[in-house]
Amino acid sequence: MYNAAIVGCGVVGGRLAESFSEHPETTVWGVCDLVESKAESFAAEYDARAFTDYREMIRSDEVDVVYVGVPPTVHREVVTFALEHDRHTICEKPIAEDAAEGARMVALERETDRETAVNLPFRYTPGFVEMRERVEAGEIGAPKRVTLDFRFPQWPREWQDVAWLRSREQGGPIREVGTHFLFGVQELFGPIERVNATVSYSGPDAYEDSVVGYFEVDGVHGTIDLLCDHEQDEENSITVVGTESELTLVEWYRLLENREQDDEAVLNEDREQTTLTLVDEFVTAMDGGDAELVSFAEATRVQRVVDAVFDSAGGTVEIRADSRVE
Numbered sequence: 001m002y003n004a005a006i007v008g009c010g011v012v013g014g015r016l017a018e019s020f021s022e023h024p025e026t027t028v029w030g031v032c033d034l035v036e037s038k039a040e041s042f043a044a045e046y047d048a049r050a051f052t053d054y055r056e057m058i059r060s061d062e063v064d065v066v067y068v069g070v071p072p073t074v075h076r077e078v079v080t081f082a083l084e085h086d087r088h089t090i091c092e093k094p095i096a097e098d099a100a101e102g103a104r105m106v107a108l109e110r111e112t113d114r115e116t117a118v119n120l121p122f123r124y125t126p127g128f129v130e131m132r133e134r135v136e137a138g139e140i141g142a143p144k145r146v147t148l149d150f151r152f153p154q155w156p157r158e159w160q161d162v163a164w165l166r167s168r169e170q171g172g173p174i175r176e177v178g179t180h181f182l183f184g185v186q187e188l189f190g191p192i193e194r195v196n197a198t199v200s201y202s203g204p205d206a207y208e209d210s211v212v213g214y215f216e217v218d219g220v221h222g223t224i225d226l227l228c229d230h231e232q233d234e235e236n237s238i239t240v241v242g243t244e245s246e247l248t249l250v251e252w253y254r255l256l257e258n259r260e261q262d263d264e265a266v267l268n269e270d271r272e273q274t275t276l277t278l279v280d281e282f283v284t285a286m287d288g289g290d291a292e293l294v295s296f297a298e299a300t301r302v303q304r305v306v307d308a309v310f311d312s313a314g315g316t317v318e319i320r321a322d323s324r325v326e
Contacts, residue, residue: 002286003029003062005087007054007078008069009042011159012092012119012275016067019275021046025283026065030057054078058085065090065115065282071162072097072170076105079116083108088115088286090278094179095299097170099307102300103324109296115285117293120302121274122184124281124292127255130268131240131247132188140242143220146188148181150226151235155207165207172207173226174306181238183294183302184249188240189218191301195308196316197224213309224309300325 004020006013009031020026028046032054033039043050051057058066058081066082068075068091075096082089095102095118109116122128135143152173156165165171185192197213213224239248239259247267248259255268278293285291304325308317 002026002064002088002283005029005054005057005060005063005066006031006042006048006069007057007066008092009033009035009038010069010162013067013069014042015273015275016069016090016119016279017042017046019273019279020067022273022276023279023283026279029062030060032057055081058082058087063087065286068092071164072175073164076101076108079105080108083112083114083116086114088282090117090119090282091296091299093118093120093183093299094175094306095296095303097175099300099304099322099325102296102303103322106296106300106325115282115291115293116296117278117282117285118296118299119275119278120180120183120294120299121278122180122187123294124272124274124277125249125253126270126272127249127253127268128184128187128238130255131238131249134247134267135188135240135242139245140240140247141244143189143240143242145239145241146185146217146220146222147237147239147241148178148185148222148224148226149235149237149239150177150181150211150224151230151232152177152226152228153230153232153234155202155209155228157234168201168205168207173228174208174211174309177236178211178224178226178309179302179306181236182305183299184238185215185217185222186298186302189220191321192217192222192305192319194316194318195305195312196314197309197312198314199310199312202229208310211309213312215305297325 032051202209209228211226
């Protein structure tokens with residue numbers, strides 16, 4: 001049995017705790033949050049120990065694996081402490097606030113013999129996995145375009161009551177949501193090669209409320225269209241248009257063929273607890289087996305694209321290989 005320590009008792013931390021609790025080979029041993037009452041109520045739910053200092057929790061010899069679910073600017077600090085204490089470590093996405101910090105975490109990953117992973121669930125989402133397999137098999141013909149569309153009537157969303165998500169430094173919808181879909185593009189076609197984007201912000205030092213962008217990957221052209229603070233319904237989608245048909249993933253899990261056309265078909269609407277799949281794969285790795293995990297290096301490649309979106313200012317940013325990451 002592996003004892004898990006949860007750093008950060010937020011919404012996603014709750015999902016990971018639930019998965020560690022459900023898995024037959026893991027248990028929630030301890031939880032940590034700066035808000036003592038939050039840590040205590042979270043711990044009571046899982047019959048775990050409550051902490052307000054992650055260092056005290058991670059130092060315990062009873063801890064086997066650490067989940068890092070704190071804001072991005074603190075990721076490297078907590079991950080470094082966990083790995084220095086020989087704990088297997090899962091980090092929440094995005095890998096960090098920028099790719100430079102991500103590269104430092106990749107260096108840590110290379111130096112340790114502990115298992116590491118980033119929580120990017122498209123690796124396990126049935127609808128997305130089927131999209132990737134159909135594209136690879138040539139079922140839509142030659143890919144011609146990939147589009148990423150995001151609409152947020154409110155940011156942060158109603159259930160995301162944390163101040164840092166409003167900040168330009170580490171929050172905003174591109175980091176929080178776009179990271180997933182840019183990772184999806186990387187899963188489909190490989191690393192994105194160049195980006196050209198125009199970004200506007202909701203206020204000084206505040207999150208982006210509009211992004212119109214273009215990118216290229218492996219000969220396929222792509223677009224990013226993001227808008228916040230409006231009256232439309234929320235949408236997060238990725239569409240791959242081929243010479244013969246197109247595939248769209250909507251609602252994070254539903255795979256459609258030829259969306260909103262006369263021959264629209266639902267190809268996959270399986271909903272899996274992807275965090276439980278992540279925990280299962282991580283246990284396989286800790287047991288010495290082959291596992292499907294998203295590495296710090298893969299997550300940092302995505303972060304380089306996120307950085308390029310913000311750095312572009314309407315000009316083209318070439319995303320070249322980084323020896324610290326590749």
